[in-house]
Amino acid sequence: MGTFSFSRAERIRSRKEFQGLKSKGAVFKTRKLVFNFAATTGPSRLGVVATKKMGNAVFRNRIKRWLREAFRLNKQAMARPMDLVIVPRVSELSFADIEQDLRFFQQWHREKNEKNAHRAH
RNA sequence: GAAGUUGCACGACCGACCGCCGGCGCGAGCCGGAGGAAAGUCCGGACUCCACAGAGCGGGAGGCUGGCUAACGGCCAGGAGAGGCGACUCUACGGAAAGUGCAACAGAAAGAUACCGCCCGGCAUGACCGGGCAAGGGUGAAAUGGCGAGGCAAGAGCUCACCGGGAGCGCGGUGACGCGCUUCGCACGGCAAACCCCCUCCGGAGCAAGAUCGAAUAGGGGCGCGUUCCGCCUUCGGGCGGAUAAGGGUUGCUCGCCCGAGACGCCCGGGUUGAUCGCUCGAGGCGGCCGGUAACGGUCGUCCCAGAGGAAUGGUCGGUCUCGACAGAAUCCGGCUUAUGUGCGACUUCCCCU
RNA sequence: GGCGCCUUGGCCAAGUGGUAAGGCAGAGGUCUGCAAAAUCUCCAUCUCCGGUUCGAAUCCGGAAGGCGCCU
Numbered sequence A: 001m002g003t004f005s006f007s008r009a010e011r012i013r014s015r016k017e018f019q020g021l022k023s024k025g026a027v028f029k030t031r032k033l034v035f036n037f038a039a040t041t042g043p044s045r046l047g048v049v050a051t052k053k054m055g056n057a058v059f060r061n062r063i064k065r066w067l068r069e070a071f072r073l074n075k076q077a078m079a080r081p082m083d084l085v086i087v088p089r090v091s092e093l094s095f096a097d098i099e100q101d102l103r104f105f106q107q108w109h110r111e112k113n114e115k116n117a118h119r120a121h
Numbered sequence B: 001g002a003a004g005u006u007g008c009a010c011g012a013c014c015g016a017c018c019g020c021c022g023g024c025g026c027g028a029g030c031c032g033g034a035g036g037a038a039a040g041u042c043c044g045g046a047c048u049c050c051a052c053a054g055a056g057c058g059g060g061a062g063g064c065u066g067g068c069u070a071a072c073g074g075c076c077a078g079g080a081g082a083g084g085c086g087a088c089u090c091u092a093c094g095g096a097a098a099g100u101g102c103a104a105c106a107g108a109a110a111g112a113u114a115c116c117g118c119c120c121g122g123c124a125u126g127a128c129c130g131g132g133c134a135a136g137g138g139u140g141a142a143a144u145g146g147c148g149a150g151g152c153a154a155g156a157g158c159u160c161a162c163c164g165g166g167a168g169c170g171c172g173g174u175g176a177c178g179c180g181c182u183u184c185g186c187a188c189g190g191c192a193a194a195c196c197c198c199c200u201c202c203g204g205a206g207c208a209a210g211a212u213c214g215a216a217u218a219g220g221g222g223c224g225c226g227u228u229c230c231g232c233c234u235u236c237g238g239g240c241g242g243a244u245a246a247g248g249g250u251u252g253c254u255c256g257c258c259c260g261a262g263a264c265g266c267c268c269g270g271g272u273u274g275a276u277c278g279c280u281c282g283a284g285g286c287g288g289c290c291g292g293u294a295a296c297g298g299u300c301g302u303c304c305c306a307g308a309g310g311a312a313u314g315g316u317c318g319g320u321c322u323c324g325a326c327a328g329a330a331u332c333c334g335g336c337u338u339a340u341g342u343g344c345g346a347c348u349u350c351c352c353c354u
Numbered sequence C: 001g002g003c004g005c006c007u008u009g010g011c012c013a014a015g016u017g018g019u020a021a022g023g024c025a026g027a028g029g030u031c032u033g034c035a036a037a038a039u040c041u042c043c044a045u046c047u048c049c050g051g052u053u054c055g056a057a058u059c060c061g062g063a064a065g066g067c068g069c070c071u
Helices: A015-024 A057-077 A095-120
Strands: A026-029 A033-039 A045-048 A082-088
Touching: A015 A033, A015 A045, A015 A082, A026 A095, A033 A095, A045 A057, A057 A082, A057 A095
Parallel strands: A045 A082
Antiparallel strands: A026 A033, A033 A082
């Protein structure tokens, strides 16, 4: 599995998994994105969502591509492997916004992880 | 130059790197990768299934003519009518002497009528009576061919010319229809996107159609109906075949047909929610030639051009331009409709200059 | 992806060619010392754009929005 690749094994595909993450997973929200996530033993996996309220099919496809691209380029910065579902909250959104929020989420997650590690010791 | 009509074309491009989907290859890698509307799902097909689709009734769709097409509610050519100064555009464009119905309000009257009037006669001189008329007024969306002249008591196709209309004949055209002549003074107007009549077409569902393999759970519960007869075999438990009954299927109904003595019908409950095929070479694209006014057809050459299944086209950098609209394939084709940026050609009307 | 259905005041709705019923809610008036009740009045581009008709919420095309079913 390449450093910047994004293969089939790195995707969340079934409806059950999406619903499981939404109901049982942890949540992190920014102004523009919602992150549903849970720790996993395998490689980190991504699921993307774009509702019909956001726009037409062309626009929804573009958002999903951006989300996947941001994950592909930044997945090495994950503190530990996780299943992650990203849902956009607003339709005013650029690729730069997505990447910025994803990095902010990763930083938050890393800090939280370190805190927990300290507590354990 | 302005306003407009119409026919087409394109749908930002190029390179590098990191990625995504499919095919080929042991591999490095190579090749291909959204649209003109992919959209709305409004028509028409192909394809697949429904123990075949057969008839009648009902229902739906279409409706000038000729052609094209696999087919169409599409396209091409033409006719008629309507709109526009014009280029040109638009038309659900069969039937109203087959029948039924509708027309509020107004108006005398909405298919057989006379309110105000006009004219004649009467004497009781009137807000009168009897008769004639349908030109004028008024109502209305619509009032019994139009306009002019003659005629008359006043009028009226009553008569005449022109226009419109009906019928007949002739000529031209495949035909819709057109033209000409004769004849009828013209008699029962409008609405069939009201019912209806006539002609043509239509079985139903849809790739979540459907086929194969595998996994898993249960071998359940309730209700409904029936428990017949015949033949053969038998280890005498039953098995096989046939006929029908109840019931069911034939997706509106009837007949007909088919299944059927229960792996029956309906409802409830439980499990799986995987893989492969269908799945992309096709009424296919491009170019030439031939036939045809054209739509289109024929023929030769050439090309292979997405096939996903949480669903593939993005990011970064560099460069160019006119700085980029509407918008994303999901079985596949032919149309229609709607959304939308830019460029080009032809034509029309008006204005200005030479 | 495919197949159906529905849009009438703020809400629930009737109307199916001829003036858009009715109820709830809201606003204003009358009544009252004030309120409630009662009573009167007001509140509609019939989702939008065309067509047929003298006349369309109604009939016929097209568009928009919403809802449901099929794995």
